[in-house]
Amino acid sequence: MLKPLVVVTGKNGQLGWELQQLVAHVETAFDFFFTGREELDLSNPEMISAFFQKYKPAYFINCAAYTAVDKAESEQEFTYTVNASSVGLLATECSKLNCPFITISTDYVFDGKGTAPYAIDHLADPVNYYGYTKWMGEKLALANNPHTIVIRTSWVYSSHGNNFVKTMLRLMKEKEELKVVNDQIGSPTYAADLASAILQIITRLAAGNAHYGIYQFSNEGQISWYDFAVAIRTLGGLSCMVLPIPTKDFPTPAKRPAYSVMDTQQIVRDFGVPLKNWKESLVQCISKLS
Numbered sequence: 495m496l497k498p499l500v501v502v503t504g505k506n507g508q509l510g511w512e513l514q515q516l517v518a519h520v521e522t523a524f525d526f527f528f529t530g531r532e533e534l535d536l537s538n539p540e541m542i543s544a545f546f547q548k549y550k551p552a553y554f555i556n557c558a559a560y561t562a563v564d565k566a567e568s569e570q571e572f573t574y575t576v577n578a579s580s581v582g583l584l585a586t587e588c589s590k591l592n593c594p595f596i597t598i599s600t601d602y603v604f605d606g607k608g609t610a611p612y613a614i615d616h617l618a619d620p621v622n623y624y625g626y627t628k629w630m631g632e633k634l635a636l637a638n639n640p641h642t643i644v645i646r647t648s649w650v651y652s653s654h655g656n657n658f659v660k661t662m663l664r665l666m667k668e669k670e671e672l673k674v675v676n677d678q679i680g681s682p683t684y685a686a687d688l689a690s691a692i693l694q695i696i697t698r699l700a701a702g703n704a705h706y707g708i709y710q711f712s713n714e715g716q717i718s719w720y721d722f723a724v725a726i727r728t729l730g731g732l733s734c735m736v737l738p739i740p741t742k743d744f745p746t747p748a749k750r751p752a753y754s755v756m757d758t759q760q761i762v763r764d765f766g767v768p769l770k771n772w773k774e775s776l777v778q779c780i781s782k783l784s
């Protein structure tokens with residue numbers, strides 16, 4: 495029997511890659527089609543409608559995004575197309591097919607002035623252009639398809655792709671001393687855990703568990719980038735000196751929210767998704783890397 499087709503964008507990114515690894519190793523009730531820019535380029539909105547006419551997905555998972563947070567400040571039009579207007583078009587096309595649409599957003603929709611985990615309905619007020627485009631993408635997706643699930647996540651890393659964990663491991667092998675900011679607080683997310691959560695969500699949707707709207711997902715616990723770096727050094731068995739510095743000593747083109755921990759309980763309540771502690775997942779990723 496033909497299984498429902500799940501289309502996933504961003505096959506070469508951290509999350510898209512982890513989802514590919516996961517479904518290659520477990521039996522699912524779906525057929526998956528993983529796409530990259532060649533099959534569906536989100537900077538080229540004309541491709542979108544033709545793609546949907548050809549493949550007619552039963553579920554659509556958008557893991558693609560323009561994720562270069564600093565470069566987004568100077569590539570605003572391009573970033574808006576990929577992260578906002580094309581996300582809106584994907585949602586419209588899904589809606590025509592009655593196809594649930596899952597798209598990933600970010601903790602960077604928040605202003606960072608909070609001191610307790612951000613509730614889902616806390617007012618978004620991004621401090622950088624990337625966060626603004628992701629917020630606009632959320633709004634368009636929710637407005638254009640009633641069967642949209644937005645999953646906000648934060649500080650994503652994986653054994654694949656570019657991320658803080660791999661950069662730290664590399665730099666710690668090259669240098670004797672590293673400075674890392676200690677006044678930005680967030681929750682890391684192992685992309686493999688988010689991939690499992692997404693598979694669980696579409697499995698529940700297929701079983702008739704019809705929850706839609708905004709959700710938040712990360713690993714549990716809140717830390718600074720400095721704390722994260724120290725844990726990476728320990729688990730990596732390295733000896734590089736790690737020095738805490740304030741954000742003002744590490745200027746970047748895009749501002750970052752000082753505090754971006756999110757309340758993740760709704761995804762547990764509605765989809766039974768398990769949440770792992772950040773260190774447990776970091777251990778898994780680092781052991782995979784070594």
Ligand SMILES: NC(=O)c1ccc[n+]([C@@H]2O[C@H](COP(=O)([O-])OP(=O)(O)OC[C@H]3O[C@@H](n4cnc5c(N)ncnc54)[C@H](OP(=O)(O)O)[C@@H]3O)[C@@H](O)[C@H]2O)c1
Pocket residue numbers: 503504505506507508509510530531534535536537538556557558559560561576598599600601602628646647648649650651655656
């Ligand atoms: N990384 C984080 O720390 C973080 C934090 C919060 C939220 N998120 C969100 O989580 C999701 C997954 O992020 P990730 O970490 O997996 O990102 P990633 O590793 O940077 O991967 C992004 C993917 O999007 C693809 N892409 C970029 N522009 C595209 C375009 N015009 N058309 C089609 N595909 C395009 C990239 O393709 P190429 O491989 O060809 O470049 C890449 O495969 C994104 O929505 C991101 O905004 C990420």
